[in-house]
Amino acid sequence: MLLREEILKEHSKAQCNKIVAWVGDNQARFDQLFKLFTGNEYRVVQRAAWPISYCVIAHPNFIKKHWKQLINNLNKPNVHNAVKRNTLRFLEEVEIPEKYHGQLMDYCFTYVNTPTEPIAVKCFAMTVLSNLAKIYPDILPELKITIENLKPYASAGLMSRASKILKQIK
Known part of the structure; x- marks a missing residue:
């Protein structure tokens, strides 16, 4: 091919x-x-x-x-939304090496908190953060606040994902 x-x-x-x-x-x-x-x-x-x-x-x-290249790819200027969305989609499913946890958490919090970020990217980023919160419970308060702050402006899909994650992390 x-x-x-x-x-x-x-x-x-x-x-x-x-x-x-x-x-x-x-x-x-x-x-x-x-x-x-x-x-x-x-x-x-x-x-x-x-x-x-x-x-x-x-x-x-x-x-x-x-x-390393995958994580750096997320930090490229003007990275296409498809790259973020599909990378985060599989990051929900796979074990992430510990040395990338911090960098990935930063990216995911940025995605969730950026008003112009597409809904799917925000949803996948929230799930990645919720998975990482099982390892790093110290991020739970920030994750809860971040999700709560989305609620007034969230679409139905984003609200659904946010509600599921809030139930899981309580």
């Missing part, structure tokens, strides 16, 4: 599934996809984000050698 060309061909669930199936359980193919995901081609990065999340959820070991 000419991966870059397939990514650019179309942006659909079917195409995402085709790429995920092509990667399968092959680390080298995942590495190819990850290189495109962390590259500088805006459209390629955006479209690679979706299959990346499904590949990592299915094969958490794929990301092991890429953690």
